[in-house]
Amino acid sequence: MPPNELAATLVVLDLAGIFVFAVTGALVAVRKQLDIFGALVLGGVTGLGGGFIRDVLIGATPPAALADWRYLLVPVGAGLLTFAFHPTIGRLERVFTLFDAFGLALFCVTGALKAVDHGLGPLPAALLGMVTGIGGGILRDLLTARVPVIFEGALYATPALAGAAVAVLLDRTDLPLVLVAAAGFSTCLGWRLLALVRGWRAPLPKGPANV
Amino acid sequence: MPPNELAATLVVLDLAGIFVFAVTGALVAVRKQLDIFGALVLGGVTGLGGGFIRDVLIGATPPAALADWRYLLVPVGAGLLTFAFHPTIGRLERVFTLFDAFGLALFCVTGALKAVDHGLGPLPAALLGMVTGIGGGILRDLLTARVPVIFEGALYATPALAGAAVAVLLDRTDLPLVLVAAAGFSTCLGWRLLALVRGWRAPLPKGPANV
Amino acid sequence: MPPNELAATLVVLDLAGIFVFAVTGALVAVRKQLDIFGALVLGGVTGLGGGFIRDVLIGATPPAALADWRYLLVPVGAGLLTFAFHPTIGRLERVFTLFDAFGLALFCVTGALKAVDHGLGPLPAALLGMVTGIGGGILRDLLTARVPVIFEGALYATPALAGAAVAVLLDRTDLPLVLVAAAGFSTCLGWRLLALVRGWRAPLPKGPANV
Numbered sequence: 001m002p003p004n005e006l007a008a009t010l011v012v013l014d015l016a017g018i019f020v021f022a023v024t025g026a027l028v029a030v031r032k033q034l035d036i037f038g039a040l041v042l043g044g045v046t047g048l049g050g051g052f053i054r055d056v057l058i059g060a061t062p063p064a065a066l067a068d069w070r071y072l073l074v075p076v077g078a079g080l081l082t083f084a085f086h087p088t089i090g091r092l093e094r095v096f097t098l099f100d101a102f103g104l105a106l107f108c109v110t111g112a113l114k115a116v117d118h119g120l121g122p123l124p125a126a127l128l129g130m131v132t133g134i135g136g137g138i139l140r141d142l143l144t145a146r147v148p149v150i151f152e153g154a155l156y157a158t159p160a161l162a163g164a165a166v167a168v169l170l171d172r173t174d175l176p177l178v179l180v181a182a183a184g185f186s187t188c189l190g191w192r193l194l195a196l197v198r199g200w201r202a203p204l205p206k207g208p209a210n211v
Numbered sequence: 212m213p214p215n216e217l218a219a220t221l222v223v224l225d226l227a228g229i230f231v232f233a234v235t236g237a238l239v240a241v242r243k244q245l246d247i248f249g250a251l252v253l254g255g256v257t258g259l260g261g262g263f264i265r266d267v268l269i270g271a272t273p274p275a276a277l278a279d280w281r282y283l284l285v286p287v288g289a290g291l292l293t294f295a296f297h298p299t300i301g302r303l304e305r306v307f308t309l310f311d312a313f314g315l316a317l318f319c320v321t322g323a324l325k326a327v328d329h330g331l332g333p334l335p336a337a338l339l340g341m342v343t344g345i346g347g348g349i350l351r352d353l354l355t356a357r358v359p360v361i362f363e364g365a366l367y368a369t370p371a372l373a374g375a376a377v378a379v380l381l382d383r384t385d386l387p388l389v390l391v392a393a394a395g396f397s398t399c400l401g402w403r404l405l406a407l408v409r410g411w412r413a414p415l416p417k418g419p420a421n422v
Numbered sequence: 423m424p425p426n427e428l429a430a431t432l433v434v435l436d437l438a439g440i441f442v443f444a445v446t447g448a449l450v451a452v453r454k455q456l457d458i459f460g461a462l463v464l465g466g467v468t469g470l471g472g473g474f475i476r477d478v479l480i481g482a483t484p485p486a487a488l489a490d491w492r493y494l495l496v497p498v499g500a501g502l503l504t505f506a507f508h509p510t511i512g513r514l515e516r517v518f519t520l521f522d523a524f525g526l527a528l529f530c531v532t533g534a535l536k537a538v539d540h541g542l543g544p545l546p547a548a549l550l551g552m553v554t555g556i557g558g559g560i561l562r563d564l565l566t567a568r569v570p571v572i573f574e575g576a577l578y579a580t581p582a583l584a585g586a587a588v589a590v591l592l593d594r595t596d597l598p599l600v601l602v603a604a605a606g607f608s609t610c611l612g613w614r615l616l617a618l619v620r621g622w623r624a625p626l627p628k629g630p631a632n633v
Contacts, residue, residue, distance in 0.1 A: 035412070062268055067335070072334055072338065086416055124489070207508065248579050270481075277479065
């Protein structure tokens with residue numbers, strides 16, 4: 001693929017990921033009976049929050065999404081659609097869980113590579129890739145006063161960390177960027193989908209908790 | 212008004228806005244039976260938090276409030292007064308709701324114009340103006356583990372966004388800055404007060420929420 | 423002590439403080455029945471969060487911990503150990519409360535002096551020292567949807583603020599840095615331990631709270 005096409009493809013994928021994440025945020029708002037503004041804010045925070053945390057931590061401010069109106073309008077559209085058609089969208093939640101895995105796989109790779117670009121070492125870059133993928137959902141749960149769902153056994157952050165790590169490590173080789181990104185993306189997506197299909201769960205603590 | 216007087220007036224208004232916001236934060240702390248330190252922290256976070264979020268996102272660090280001790284002492288004073296006289300202040304809450312609207316109208320305009328100053332486009336600048344106005348209250352609610360009240364139907368963020376947008380748009384014309392600020396301020400304040408007086412509510416989601 | 427030994431000692435103390443804070447975070451995760459990943463994230467956030475907030479606010483990004491893998495591996499180790507041996511560690515909680523006081527005393531001093539180094543005035547530098555000490559615990563409580571425990575009467579933030587203030591003020595004299603740090607450290611540690619031993623509590627609001 002020529003570089004221009006690749007860049008355009010990445011933007012489209014990025015916006016698609018933001019859209020899906022924003023829908024999950026707006027759905028939570030609707031279920032908490034928040035108003036339309038709450039749906040828009042939760043949509044925006046879920047779609048863009050992971051990238052905001054990453055950009056603030058690596059000092060890349062203002063975050064890229066604030067410099068490109070498309071990145072702001074996509075979550076607004078997702079929030080309005082969800083607010084209006086939430087019964088339908090709620091029924092499609094299993095489909096969205098699949099799309100959400102795509103968004104996660106995409107964000108962990110782009111987040112990790114951006115951190116590498118800003119001079120971070122491999123370990124923090126992989127961590128920031130994971131943060132890019134999971135940060136929006138954590139902020140969504142914070143804003144609705146619940147313990148982040150991804151801490152309750154779902155294998156969600158581990159695939160993101162694995163995908164980010166694969167991308168960071170391969171980026172140190174001579175492989176072309178598109179292959180590096182594809183390998184990280186596939187690692188995260190494959191692991192996440194397998195976990196969903198097989199019902200894999202992260203280990204919970206054993207023994208009495210209230211010692 | 213000569214520029215020096217205008218600047219001094221703006222600082223006084225800004226401090227007044229911070230004071231009122233800090234009182235609302237400290238009142239929440241008292242009602243949750245938190246200690247005096249909790250009242251001070253919640254007061255400070257509510258009064259200064261919106262500006263901190265804006266400054267971190269646009270990369271204007273350290274935030275202005277950290278470079279001017281008056282901005283730190285005002286919320287401390289508001290917190291101590293509220294802690295000591297909370298039954299009286301609690302009875303005056305309707306008065307404070309009016310003052311709070313002034314603070315909101317002021318912060319959305321100053322926040323938006325600061326974002327423009329830092330080179331942000333009109334859409335993100337208006338959003339950051341809104342964030343400056345509502346961010347402190349959201350952090351206050353986060354720290355007391357409740358869903359932000361402004362998501363529950365009160366028309367609060369919409370006037371802030373409107374006021375910020377008016378200021379950002381007029382700032383692109385030849386109007387003097389004082390008129391630009393006044394127009395944004397009046398838009399937010401008028402809308403917010405009308406919403407309070409008329410009991411306007413933001414739309415809530417329709418239909419079954421638990422699909 | 424020669425400068426190299428002093429620097430090495432400080433790093434070891436810093437890592438020890440992060441370890442202890444991370445254990446408290448992972449213990450909260452275990453008690454909330456979160457999965458192993460939740461224990462790691464809560465451990466990391468509690469151990470490193472205060473320093474991250476400070477570094478983001480003073481514009482020292484990326485935070486130091488992201489540039490040194492030891493700072494990332496220590497909370498991972500603390501999280502894994504706590505997850506595996508939480509019944510034993512839970513029984514040792516009183517011991518950890520003592521260690522936690524050491525961590526607090528260390529962080530408030532190093533945080534305040536770093537803020538001074540970045541050009542902040544004495545008042546904001548002392549506040550940021552306090553934030554470095556208490557920020558991780560506040561983030562831990564946010565992520566588990568509970569009101570920060572340090573707002574509920576424990577004398578925790580006040581010693582941190584006092585220790586930070588002592589360090590900031592003495593830093594303006596000709597005293598050698600090691601004495602400046604030791605004085606701030608002792609102030610915080612002594613106050614905190616006295617409060618623990620004597621059962622001192624911060625004042626709670628008087629009178630009816632629901633006015």
